[in-house]
Amino acid sequence: MLAFVITTVLCFITYLLLTTGSGTLGLWSLEEILVGAILSLIVGSLARTIFVKDNFRMLNPVRWIIFIAYVIGPFFVAMAKANVDVAYRVITGKINPGIVKISPDLKTDFGITMLANSITLTPGTLSVDVDEDKNDLYVHWINVKKKALEKKPVNYRYVCGKFPNWIRRIAE
Amino acid sequence: MIFNLIIYILLAIGVFFNLLAGVGLLRFPDVYTRLHAGTKCTTFGSIFICGSVILIGLRMWYTGSTDGSVLAIHTIFALVAILLTNPTGAHAIARAAHRSGVAPVRAVVDDLQNNTLKKEEEK
Known part of the structure; x- marks a missing residue:
């Protein structure tokens, strides 16, 4: 009802x-x-x-306020950075790409969708595939850092910063 | 006067980033890097273009024309739709490309490669 x-x-x-x-x-x-x-x-x-689907946790207005703060705060800043970054790479042609696996440890479908979209729109990363059992994301990374490859799966902080923490507060 | 200037500046930023997306499509070597240019820059540019249209709509609304409200609110909806569908579409294209065997050019690492092969062997 x-x-x-x-x-x-x-x-x-x-x-x-x-x-x-x-x-x-x-x-x-x-x-x-x-x-x-x-x-x-x-x-x-x-x-x-x-x-x-199964729960009403998105009815909580606090989650909506955090969501709006997330979109106009860190998300927009990251998007601006992403565009300057792409502009730099378009002009110089310096790329060092690769596909890495990250485990953001989010449980809900809504959360993983939001994270995948955020990753696509933020600096140097594009989500390619998702492991539906474990909610792992495969991310195409335009400038792979050597330091991040030492441990597998790659620590998500290198790829998408603090986004999973924000999304955990919004969607879980 | 200043209001018009703000609108022109927003339009200029938007057009610049959309142009950058076009140049990126031509300069990058493979499908994944091209998608980088094609999603980030077009979304960011569209935000500014939509922003200028919303400002025009709000001014029309303020000066008494109800058409302005239609313009502003519909543009906000269009913006939300762009923000939701653009990354989703890019994700779908990238996934389809990888499934049909397009390897990233000059890749340092490809975690998904072995994983996809494993899935095919199981089938």
Whole structure:
């Protein structure tokens, strides 16, 4: 039941945001609100088992605040660095690539998805494959450091810094 | 005046990074390194281009046109979609490339190589 309510409400909010400026009732017209409500009820009843898997831990607003802080703080800074880094490599052509395995030790699917996306967008790394049993990631690294290769699997601090700690706070 | 200048600067940064992605695609040697250029730079550039469009939309909204709200909010949605799908698509391409046997050029280390071979032997 709670899954149904969450899915419906999120659908309705998204519909309202996409139809702003359509009328005089606030920002919306009455027709849009009615159609949006009916459609979100249908979507909520169909998609509730897909959208909410097994737990409700993402309902906690603290996790959302940490998530937003993560995106505009360390994530954005890392992305800016990544682009300067790629610019440097595009111009000089200096690369030293390789595929390394890291064990970030995250348990949930949501967390590993977020980490894989973060890794792809941050300096010099691109996630290639995932080991679904152990949640290990295989990462293509454009500038492999010799120091990191001494121990296997490679310590994730060399590849993605403190991201796993942030994501553990958000998703687990 | 200053507002327009901010919009132009944001657009210029965005176009610069998207251009860089194009140059990277031409200069890098293999599929993985090209994906590096093709995902990071396009996403970062698109953030700035979307940012300038959002600013234009907010100004239109502020001066009384409801079209501005449509522009701003839809662009935010487009930005979120780019942020979610761009790395996912790159990941899918990289995985498909590795499964079909494209080895990274000039690779120092390839942990996935042995692992993929093992999986095929088991089958």
